[in-house]
Amino acid sequence: MIKQKNADKQQNFFADVYxxxxxxxxxxxxxxxxxxxxxxAKSGARMVGWAMHGCPKNVPAHxxxxxxxxxxxKVHFNPPSAMGAKLKKEGVRVAKDKVQLxxxxxxxxxxxx
DNA sequence: AATCTGACGGGCA
DNA sequence: GTGCCCGCCAGAT
Numbered sequence: 001m002i003k004q005k006n007a008d009k010q011q012n013f014f015a016d017v018y019x020x021x022x023x024x025x026x027x028x029x030x031x032x033x034x035x036x037x038x039x040x041a042k043s044g045a046r047m048v049g050w051a052m053h054g055c056p057k058n059v060p061a062h063x064x065x066x067x068x069x070x071x072x073x074k075v076h077f078n079p080p081s082a083m084g085a086k087l088k089k090e091g092v093r094v095a096k097d098k099v100q101l102x103x104x105x106x107x108x109x110x111x112x113x
Numbered sequence: 114a115a116t117c118t119g120a121c122g123g124g125c126a
Numbered sequence: 127g128t129g130c131c132c133g134c135c136a137g138a139t
Contacts, residue, residue: 033122036122044121
C-alpha cells in the first residue's frame with residue numbers, strides 16, 4: 001500500500017479522515033471537501049477520496065459523497081448498489097446514486113464536530 | 114525519470 | 127446557466 005516513508009504524513013490524514021467518517025451520525029452524510037477542509041487541506045478533496053480507496057470495513061464510506069451529494073464512489077463498493085442501499089436503509093433518501101435533501105442531512109465535521 | 118490518472122472542489126471563460 | 131480548466135497529494139504505469 002502506501003510508502004512507509006511518507007506514511008507518517010498520510011497516516012495522520014487517513015486516521016483523521018477515517019475517524020471523522022466513523023463519527024458521521026446515522027442517517028447523515030458528508031462530503032470529501034468538507035473532510036478535507038476540516039483536516040486543513042481544503043483543496044485536498046481528491047486526497048480524501050483516495051484515502052477512502054483503502055477504507056477499512058469499520059469506515060462507513062457510503063456516508064461520504066461528493067459536494068453534489070452524488071454517490072460518485074459507489075462503483076468502488078461491493079456491490080456498487082450497496083452504497084445507496086445502505087444509505088437508504090439508514091434513513092437517507094437516495095435516488096439514482098444521488099442523496100436527496102443533501103443540505104439537510106449534510107454533516108460538517110468542522111461545524112458539528 | 115516523466116506523465117497521467119484519480120471515490121473532488123472551486124474558480125473562471 | 128453551462129462548460130472547461132486548474133489546483134491538491136499520492137500512486138500507478
